[in-house]
Amino acid sequence: TKTGDSTGAFTGRLLTLAAAPGAAVGEFGADGAAMIVAPGDKLTCVYLDNAPAARLTGGVIVRVASPGRLExxxxxxRPGTVFRVTLHDADLDVDGLALEQVNVTASTSRPGEGQQRVLLTETSPSAGVFTGEVRTNDRVSVGMAETGYLNALEGESVVVSYADASPAGSAEARSLVTVSPCGCAVITADPPSLSAGADLGITVADPDRDLDPLAAEAVSVRVSNVDRPAQVYVEVVLTESGPSTGLFTAALRTLDSVFQEVFFVGPRDVINLSPGEALSASYTNVLPTGPVERAVHVPVKIIGTLAAVPPV
Known part of the structure; x- marks a missing residue:
């Protein structure tokens, strides 16, 4: 609509509607006065000028507000690691032809540790994905703000936060990382030798696998009867003893049976064996040097016999 007599200026409004699941983005609503959009979409407004005859075209790009997501x-x-920060926020891509930048804040769970501003750079023009690095030091002292690195020891957390201005009122995006040493895993069996039909306790100590400090997690161990080559292994699931312990345990039942299983067993809590045989429990340790198999050998007890020589 024209703003006034002889102004040559015209204004109008276009209503946008959030896309429902399965809706075709970019289509107009039933009344033709609203456009269906999704967060991160680009809206292009074009005006076709009839005079001069060249019909000049002008356009403007508008970003639909998109909640930021931080990784x-x-x-x-381990302490001293350089952490990679990734921010997904499409509406920060204002210039589709340039690599843009945004700041996020990094801190640790240590009281008094200074905050660091981390500059993230867009991965490519119009990508809406920004990356950067957070450097850490293995130090017990409290670091000053804006030094370019954070001090973090075992058991502490690195926190990166981002205040999203659009959509308005959105909360900060956060990601927590528990900093702990990447020690090699240890697998143990209890008892170290057992009777056929007894339960075998299996324990894996691996702090690297404590990925969520607030939850009790799980790992798997492969157990096989080394004296029955044709018997397929069983996968035993070990559960963390508590949040952030890095200690995983399970009990495997054994059956005193000569029955030979020759098909895939997979996840199971029981395995067949006989006196004189042996079990092998193996766990694949991933950090710090890559996949390494760690195993424990468990012999099955056999009842001894006593004989007199020469016989009476």
């Missing part, structure tokens, strides 16, 4: 990797690492 921090690796999810767990």
């Amino acid at each position: 921090l990797s690796p999810p767990q690492a």
